[in-house]
Amino acid sequence: MNAVTTLQATPASFLTVGLSLKLSFTLNGQKGMYGSTLLGWKDHAWLVCEWPLQAGHGTEIPQGTPCTVSYLHDGKLVGYRTEIRDRLSAPVPLLFLAFPQTVEEMHLRKHARVSSCEPIVLARMDSVTAIVGGLLQNLSIGGCSVIVPQAPAWLRAGTSLRLEFELAGLGHVTNLTGLVKSSEATEAGCILGIAFRFQDMEYIEYRGWGGSVHQAIEQWTAQKATDSFPPQ
Template sequence: MKNILIIGIDALSGEILSKALGEYDDFFQVLIAENDEKALEICSSIRPDLVIVDLSQPDKNILELLHHIKKSFPELPGIAITSAGNPMSGLKIEYPGITEYLNKPVDTKLLIDTVMKILEINRTGQIQDISLPSFLQMVEMEAKTCYLRVRQNRMVGYLYFQKGELIAARTGIRKNEEAAYEIIGWENANIEIFTSEQDQKKKIDSPLMNILIETLKRKDEKTSQKIKGQKTEKGKPELRLTKSSSPILHFGLEMGIRLHVKPENLAVTSKSTFIGMKPEEYLIIATPQSFDKFLEKPALEKQIIVKYLCNGIIFAFKSKILQSLPAPFDLLFLQYPQQVEQRYIRSLKRIKCFIPAKATCNDEETIGSILDINIRGCGCLLQALDAYDPLTWKIDEH
């Protein structure tokens, strides 16, 4: 996420700019400095990506502050707000970081377009190398308000999210839940994300997890029926390879698995999520929240250690950050690991499975799936309740 610092602006104008920019809080956050001390305090703790300064009233202190900020962040771009008719030509020499000039009263649409252009943010983006179910869970986790256009060959579908909740869906012939089942079931679909600028009424009541599980059940049933219907001339079923509906496993890494990421020379460990990969080239993970300062370091210093647990095995490998991608989601691209270490924590291996299940806690019921199992126990993924006592959980049926 980009950081925009606004300085030298009056309270009313600051409120107008903050409200206009706040509609795009998926892309950046706005920081308003009421005075020079506050601006320096913000710059000491957060690296700004853009500065917006009000130069409609000449102020020597503002120019000194700009020079100080420019000294700390030489590549920092700036937008100046000026009075109509004031050419401000001298300021281009005094503060070369200012590349755009907007007159008062500020046209907020022009301001947004200018900010997007400088920060190289596209309000739409194509998502690649990530499965649609994994991407939808990431939208839910990030509480995004947006809509997705999903394409498979000539078919097109739309999924609408409000603060991370799937509220509507449509294809050419289906709407809402039935449309969602169809869209999520598409293989190798192209995903485009758009910021939502219109109100969409809530037409889907089922949680996203329920819809994902139901979609998977329908795909498995459809595949099973197709295999049963494939008969040879002698009446025996024709055996064909079918694509598995389970995530592809690469040295224990699965879409959505939780990661523990630590800079190699620091003691602090941060949590992340595995998003996807291009085998033999790179991995994609969600950017840990505490990595802002670490990402400012030179490339040679961005060595990290990644650890995670899968099927009773602790995996660990060393890597380095190749690139950070702040929009439309904060993502890190990591070097593909050359070596992965493993340590077993169970004496008896669990078998991977996908069994729909229901569970109860204090007379409350939830649904989920059994993901792995052996004769001693199993691993379950359950839809969370508001409050529960973990000791009272039990599986009712599957």
């Protein structure tokens, strides 16, 4: 397990406008995780972020509700405990959080790889008809492993692909370029090792988050690899 370091909350060391946040708090008796974006802060006073869409615009969150926040910042997973301070409904819905007293940081291994079990569509780059479905086995910011029950002859090492798959709970990725680096035949099917090629043509349909496909995969894999962080 990567070591966790506890630091005093110095804004420049853990805050940047535009960070994709994961907020965890109890709403109507049920604990949930909600996506938001950091918009600003006042040193040692408060943080302000977008109202989490998943919570619903008319939802009341009592002041003082405990909340934990986590996100990626400069290659580290950052987390801290805070509480709900206030909300603003107009002109745009905003959520205010208490400025944390301490911050916990975890340095992540490069290209953390996590298990997955989501359908994936593979389409050959130079064809509109060469398409096959598979199952995403694991995922990292650098690439993924996919099992294809019945692989066509064209699906082999060196083939360039367009990928479409779901980042569960985060969004739907389309038009991501991948290059088949390895292909292994097994009883269950063909296992492919695919390297991602980010070319600014890929797209993700977000559910309450912001950023690029690269940032989304980085955020998703880091959070899945460290589900217990920060301590509740």
